[in-house]
Amino acid sequence: MSDRKIKVVVNGKPYEVEVSDPMASSMKVTVSGKAYDVEVETEGVAAVVKSAPAAPRPAPAKVTPAPASAAPPPAARGPDKEIRSPMPGVVLDIAVKAGDKVSVGQQICALDAMKMKNAIRSPIEGVIASVDVSDGQKVSYGQVLIRFE
Amino acid sequence: MDVSRLLVLLEAPLQLTWQNAVMMAVGGVLIYLATAKDYEPLLLLPIGFGAILTNLPLTGVAGPDGFLGILYKAGISTELFPLLIFIGVGAMTDFGPLLENPKMALLGAAGQFGIFGTLMLALWIGFPMNEAASIGIIGAIDGPTSIYVSSKLAPHLLGPIAVAAYSYMALVPIIQPPVMRLMTTEAERRVRMPYTKREVSRLVRILFPLVVTVVVSLIAPKASPLIAALMLGNLLRESLVVERLSNSAQNELNSVTTLFLGLVIGSTMAGNQFIQPTTLMILGLGLLAFVLDTFGGVLLGKIMYLLSGKKFNPLIGAAGISAFPMSARIVQRLGQEYDFENFLLMHAMGANAAGQLGSVIAGGVVLALVAGIV
Numbered sequence: 001m002s003d004r005k006i007k008v009v010v011n012g013k014p015y016e017v018e019v020s021d022p023m024a025s026s027m028k029v030t031v032s033g034k035a036y037d038v039e040v041e042t043e044g045v046a047a048v049v050k051s052a053p054a055a056p057r058p059a060p061a062k063v064t065p066a067p068a069s070a071a072p073p074p075a076a077r078g079p080d081k082e083i084r085s086p087m088p089g090v091v092l093d094i095a096v097k098a099g100d101k102v103s104v105g106q107q108i109c110a111l112d113a114m115k116m117k118n119a120i121r122s123p124i125e126g127v128i129a130s131v132d133v134s135d136g137q138k139v140s141y142g143q144v145l146i147r148f149e
Numbered sequence: 150m151d152v153s154r155l156l157v158l159l160e161a162p163l164q165l166t167w168q169n170a171v172m173m174a175v176g177g178v179l180i181y182l183a184t185a186k187d188y189e190p191l192l193l194l195p196i197g198f199g200a201i202l203t204n205l206p207l208t209g210v211a212g213p214d215g216f217l218g219i220l221y222k223a224g225i226s227t228e229l230f231p232l233l234i235f236i237g238v239g240a241m242t243d244f245g246p247l248l249e250n251p252k253m254a255l256l257g258a259a260g261q262f263g264i265f266g267t268l269m270l271a272l273w274i275g276f277p278m279n280e281a282a283s284i285g286i287i288g289a290i291d292g293p294t295s296i297y298v299s300s301k302l303a304p305h306l307l308g309p310i311a312v313a314a315y316s317y318m319a320l321v322p323i324i325q326p327p328v329m330r331l332m333t334t335e336a337e338r339r340v341r342m343p344y345t346k347r348e349v350s351r352l353v354r355i356l357f358p359l360v361v362t363v364v365v366s367l368i369a370p371k372a373s374p375l376i377a378a379l380m381l382g383n384l385l386r387e388s389l390v391v392e393r394l395s396n397s398a399q400n401e402l403n404s405v406t407t408l409f410l411g412l413v414i415g416s417t418m419a420g421n422q423f424i425q426p427t428t429l430m431i432l433g434l435g436l437l438a439f440v441l442d443t444f445g446g447v448l449l450g451k452i453m454y455l456l457s458g459k460k461f462n463p464l465i466g467a468a469g470i471s472a473f474p475m476s477a478r479i480v481q482r483l484g485q486e487y488d489f490e491n492f493l494l495m496h497a498m499g500a501n502a503a504g505q506l507g508s509v510i511a512g513g514v515v516l517a518l519v520a521g522i523v
Contacts, residue, residue, distance in 0.1 A: 086492035087344045105489060114243075114498055116478050121489045141344050 081129075083120065083146040085139040089113035094135055096146070100128045108146055111139070120145065164206035168420025175423075176200030176415065179316075188319035191404075192292065192411045196312065199415020210416070217416035220409050225300050225307070230410045231293035232378040237403030238293070238505070239382025240395045242473060244357060246499035247506075249347040253469075253496070255449060257503025260469025261511040262445025263288030263438035268515070271434055279303045282519040284431055287314050288438030289508035290321070291471035296410070297375060298512050302519055308417035309428040313435035315414075321439070321472045325479050328443040329467045337454060338487045340462040342496050354387040365510055371520065372513015379509055442470050446500075462493055468500040471508035477501040 085091075089111040096108055102122045110117045126148040133145050179197030183190035203211040211217045224230035247253055268285030276284065283299035283306050295314040299307050317324065330338075358380035366373035385395040417423075450466025464484055468476045477497035484493040 086490075087495050113494055114246075114474060114477070116474070116481065116494060118481065118492065118494065119485070119489065123490055141346050 081126075081148040082144050083108060083122065085111060085141060085143045085145055086118075086120075087111070087113050088140050089118070089138075091133045091137045091139055091145065092117065092135060094131060094133070096128050096131065098128055098130050102126065102128060109133075122146075124148065161205065161207045166420055168424045169204040169206065170420075172204045172418055172420040172423055173201045175418065176204070179312075179415075182316075182319070189315055191407050192315045192414075193319070195408055195411025196315065196415040196418075199412040200418040201415075202412075203416040203419050211419065217413055221413045221416065224406075224409055225296065225413055226304075228297050228300060228374070230406050230413070231297040231300075232374055233402055233406040234293045234410065235375060235378035235509075236382040236385075237398045237400075237406070239358070239379040239384075240386045240398040241403075242379075242383060242386075242502060242505055243498075244383060244502045244506075245349055245354070246495050247502040248349045248353060248357060250345065250496065250499040252453075253465075253499035254503045254506075255453070256446055256466050256469030256500040257505070257507035258469070259449035259466060260442050260446040260471075260500075260504045261288065261507050262448075263290075263440070263442035264508075264511050264515065266441040266445075267434050267438040270437070274430070274434075278519055278522050280306060282515050283310055284434050285438065286310070286512060286515055287317070287431075287435035288442050289471055289512055290314070290318060290439060290442060291505070291508045291512075292318065292410075294375060294471070294508055294512040296414070298516055301516060305422070306427070306431065308414065308419075308423055309431040310435070311414040312418070313432050317435055317439050318472055318475075321470075321475050322479055324436070324439050325443050325467050325476065326483055328440055329447055329464055329479075329483060332444065332447045332451070333463050335487060337451070337463050338484065339491065340454065340459060341488065341491045342460070342462050342465075342493055344492065344495055351387070351389070355384065358384040358387065361506070365513070369510060369513035369517050371516035372510055375509045375512060376506075379506075443467050446470060446504075462491075462496070465493055465497050465500050468497040468504065469507065470501070470504040473501045473505045474498060476504065 090113075091109055092112050093110040094108070096102060096106075102108065103125050104122060106122045108120045108122055111120050112118075129147045129149040131146055133139060133143070139145065176197040176199070179193045179200065182188040183193035183197065199217060202208070203217065209215045209218075211221075213219075213222070247257075264285045265288075266285075267288050268281050271281035271284045272278065279302040283295075283303040286295050286298040287310055289295055289298075292311065292314050296307065296311050299310045303310075362373075362377050362380045365376045382395075382398050385391050385398055446466035446469035447463055448466065449469070450461065450463030453461040453466070454463045462484065464480050468480045470476050477494060477500070480497035480500075481492065481494040484491045
């Protein structure tokens with residue numbers, strides 16, 4: 001994966017940044033056209049800027065992948081620690097349970113919408129705290145499927 | 150016993166031409182694609198069988214008194230079969246995603262670009278107007294519409310046109326993605342579009358088929374039978390009070406008609422008529438029509454991407470064709486390939502439903518325009 005758009009909040013001020021590979025421990029980050037070398041210390045939560053040409057200094061920053069669109073609806077994604085249903089549908093093939101450790105991109109479950117099975121994958125690395133839906137359950141848009149610890 | 154009497158048994162084999170043999174092989178290939186590859190089996194299987202049957206000499210099945218000939222007169226010459234199928238298609242189609250997002254109707258128009266682009270090209274190559282229009286209508290990517298229009302304008306081309314329309318429809322998942330990739334940048338393909346929730350009331354859902362029927366019939370009277378059949382089916386579905394009729398239209402009526410339609414289309418594939426340079430041209434132009442449709446849809450998608458301030462994913466434009474819901478699924482799949490958290494499905498379904506509508510209207514427009522010329 002390359003060039004992921006990520007929203008970084010520094011002291012309450014949001015920045016749109018592009019990241020070469022959000023899972024690498026050391027990554028190239030572009031903020032408003034300026035390139036930084038960023039090292040991630042703990043599972044994509046705290047980031048330390050190694051060599052920044054100038055301010056803004058996004059460290060330590062909370063790294064939250066966010067939709068690229070400017071105004072995501074509040075229900076589209078929780079602030080962090082959960083996966084919500086991206087559209088109405090029926091949950092199938094739940095592949096995880098509470099306590100499981102999942103990696104980025106790992107399939108959590110499938111969502112059957114308009115007679116098409118769609119893979120729901122984990123956007124972050126973490127441990128699952130609870131699975132809030134069951135196989136065959138009808139879910140609405142924005143409903144919480146999984147919570148992380 | 151007189152030996153010459155035994156020659157009667159050889160009569161049919163002796164009349165078998167190489168063209169017959171080739172078309173029987175083509176029928177075999179269609180049946181193979183249906184059974185082994187699962188390519189539109191509901192259609193390709195009866196078409197393949199019809200093609201084999203019609204190329205057996207002296208059987209008379211496709212003649213005026215043969216059972217396929219009678220079906221042809223009853224269902225194709227009268228345009229009855231495509232219309233009956235449309236009642237089923239209308240009952241199967243959920244126009245909800247389009248009603249939630251009416252601007253998708255634009256994409257349903259852009260996805261018809263292939264019809265008119267191919268029509269122009271066919272005219273330029275030298276096809277007469279009625280044939281060019283029938284070939285262009287392959288770009289409706291809609292079997293019943295193609296059959297309806299070509300049986301009116303150029304019935305002698307029905308076989309190749311129907312075969313092109315149905316076999317390329319099965320190939321939509323292969324034809325569309327390269328065009329979509331070619332026309333978009335990776336950043337465009339990654340544009341996320343969150344689901345936009347909008348409840349569509351039952352009243353709107355019931356009014357929609359009625360209003361569309363009246364408005365389209367007034368604008369393009371020639372499209373009226375097609376659009377009316379489609380909308381009647383949709384009304385059966387959305388009224389929620391005639392579930393039995395809706396189910397019958399979707400299942401029994403649709404299955405029976407599809408079986409007859411497939412057999413009859415197969416019966417138009419007689420060797421001496423089918424094996425001609427024209428057929429190859431039609432197959433080539435038909436493929437081009439599919440590509441141009443995708444091109445037109447994605448192009449408008451890109452314009453909407455720019456106008457929306459880069460919030461519209463241009464891939465959705467590719468779903469503005471009639472292959473429902475296949476094309477919307479392709480958009481969803483391709484979008485997820487680049488960003489697994491991007492769910493374009495519901496938006497693409499809106500465009501796809503619009504494409505379904507657009508192709509029918511385009512068919513009527515072509516009929517009206519050409520009827521005025523020929």
